[in-house]
Amino acid sequence: MSGQHIDPELNDVLQDPELLRLAGMLSQAETQAPPLDDAFKSALRRQLMDVAWRSAEGKDSWWRQWLSPPRLSWVGAAAVVVMIASVVIYTAAQPPGGFNEIIVQSPQADQSAVALRQPILVSFNQPMDHPSTEKAVQITPATNVTFAWNGDAKMFIQPVSGDLAPNTQYQVTIGPGALTKTQQSLAAPTTITFVTQPSTPPAPTPSPSPKPNTSLLTNVQQLANIGDGVQYSPQWSADSGTVYFVTSAGALESVQAKGGSASTLVTDGASLPAISPAGDRLAYVRSGKIFIIALPSGSSVAEIDSAATALTWVNDKLYWGSGAGIFTLGDSGPVQLSHSPDSSGGVISIAPDGKHAAFQSGNTLLLLEVATGHTVPLGGVGAPTTFQGWSPNGARVVYGGIVADMNGRTINTLPAGDVAWSAKNRILLGSETAAYSLRPDGTNLIKLADGTFRLPAWAPDSNTFAFVRGSALWVATAPATPTPPPSITQATTVVTGFMNARLQNEPDKARTFLDDAGKVAYASGNPQLIPSSDLQFKRFYILVAEVDPSSTNTARVVVRMVFGKNKQEKVAIEETLIVHRALSSDPFFIDGVSASA
Secondary structure, eight states, X not given: OTTOOOOHHHHHHOOSHHHHHHXXXXXXXXXXXXXXXXXXXXXXXXXXXXXXXXHHHSOOOHHHHHTSHHHHHHHHHHHHHHHHHHHHHHHHHSOTTTTTSOOEEOTTTTOSSBOSSSOEEEEESSOBOHHHHHHTEEEESOOOXXXXXXXXXXXXXXXXXXXXOTTOEEEEEEOTTOBBTTOOBOSSOEEEEEEBOOOOOOOOOOOOOOOOOOOOOEEEEEEEEOOSOOOSOOEEOTTSOEEEEEOTTSOEEEEETTOOOOEEEEOSOOEEEEEOTTSSEEXXXXXXXXXXXXXXXXXXXXEEOOOOSEEEEETTEEEEEETTEEEEXXXXXXXXXXXXXXXXXXXXXXXXXXXXXXXXXXXXEEEEETTTOOEEESSSTTXXXXXXXXXXXXXXXXXXXXXXXXXXXXXXXXXXXXXXEOTTSOEEEEOSSEEEEEOTTSOSOEEEEESOOEEEEEOTTSSEEEEEETTEEEXXXXXXXXXXXXXXXXXXXXXXXXXHHHHTTOHHHHHTTBOHHXXXXXXXXSSOSSOOSSSEEEEEEEEEEEEOTTOTTEEEEEEEEEEEETTEEEEEEEEEEEEEOSSTTSOOEEEEEEEEO
C-alpha cells in the first residue's frame, strides 16, 4: 500500500485491516469499459452523418474557406511563382557584367557600311564620369571631335568636320583612364572598329530642260539699242518695211524691219515723231520748232515756228496742237482750227481724222471737238486720266483702259497695258510681263507671248509690230488677224448672256447687256427685267434671229420664255429684242424690247 494514495475518509470508515487490503486491491485494478450497444453505435453514426451534411450544405465563414487546405496550397504555389519571376526580372535588369565590370558597346561596332552623316555612339553599362571618359578616347585615323552625352551612359562622338570620312576604317579606343561615377576604372582598353560607306558620287547636274515655247509670235528680233526712258512709240513706213524711232538721247533714227544697221536722221533733240500716211514725209519737234523732212532722203521740207505738244498727219496734212489750240499747215503757213479751252492746259493727241483732240486740263482729260471747240470730260470725278490712243478712224478714244465714243460714253473696257489699235481692228496690249491681242469689242482675247512689250506700234499690214524691251527696239510678227464671227452670231451671243442673267436672277449682270435705250425700256417694268409672278421662269430659247437688211449693225432676236410651277410648264411669252451697235468694232447691246403673250 506504500506510495498509494489512500482517501483519508476511508481510514476513518474502514478501520479493519482486511477491508483496507481489499480497498487497495480494487483501487489498483483496471476496469474494462463495458461493450457499446449496437443500437447506440447506429444512432451515433446517423447523428455524425447529419452534422456532416449540414456543414456541407451551409456557407461557412470566409476565413475558414481561405484557410482550408486546398486554398492554402494554391496560395503557396502562387507565392513561389512570384518569387521566381521577381528573381528573373531583377537578374535581367542588371547591366551586362553587373556592377563589377564595365562593358563598352556601340551599334556601329564591326559594321562595314556606316553612314557618314552621324556621330559615333558609345554606350556603357554604368554611369560614367564625363571628363575622364572623354579624355580616354583615342580615334584612328586621328580626328578632331566633340562630345555630347545622353545621360551618363551614352556618349556621342561627333567629328568637327560634320561627317565621317568615306570608305575609311575607324578604330575608337576607350582607354583604362575612363572612370565610372564611383571612380571604378576600365579593366582593359576596349576598341570599337567599323568601316564607313563609300562616298556617294555627286548627282550629275541635269541639263536645263528647254521651256516649252508657248509664244505665238514669229520673226522676233532686236533691231537697235535706243537707251532707257524712251517716251515715243515707233513710227512705221507705209510699206511696213522701215521703223523710225527717237532714242533716249533724242536722236531720230531709222532701221529696216528685217534687221541691219540703224541710220541717223537727226543727231539730237528730236521729239514727237509723226510719219505721213503715204510714208514720204516725217515731222518732228526740235528746239521749239516743227521740222518736216522728206523720206527716205531726210532732206528738209518745211520748218514751222511753233512749240507743238502733239503732231498728227490727217490724210496728207500735218495737224499740231499747242497751248493756243489746234493748227494745220496751209498753203501760206499755219492755220488755226480751234482755240484752246484752257490756256494752262495742253493738247495731248489729235485723232487720225482730225475732228477731235485729247486735251489735258489740270487733272481732267477732255475730249475737244476741233470744229466747234466743244469739250466733253472723259470719265467722271476720279476717272483715269491716262490717254492711250485712238481707233484708226478716229471714232473711238482709249483712256485708262476704257474705250469711249466721241460723246465720252463708255463702249467697252480693256485689260491693263499699253494700247495699239491696228487698221484691221485688232488691239495689241503690251506690258512688262506679256503681250495680248483682242478685238475692240473685248472678244477673242489671246495671249501672244510672255515678256516685256512696251510702247507697241502696229505696222500698216496689221501683222508686224515694233515694241520696246529694256533699252532696245524689237520687232515681231503676230498671227494673222482672226476673222470675226458673223454679225448674227455676235448678236445672239449677247442675247444668250442677257437671258441667262435674267434666268439666274442677276439684274446687275443683265443690265451690262443693255445700252441707255435698253435700260429705259426695262425700267418701265413692262416687260420686267427679272420676271416675278406666281410662276417661275424656267427656261428660254431663241425662236428667230435676223440681221436688219439695211444695216449689219442691227439685229432682231425673238426669245420665248417658259414659266411654270414645280415640274410643270404652264405659260410661255415672247420678247422681241433689238440688238444694236454703232460701229462694227463695237460690242452689240440690247437697244429695245417688246413683249407679247
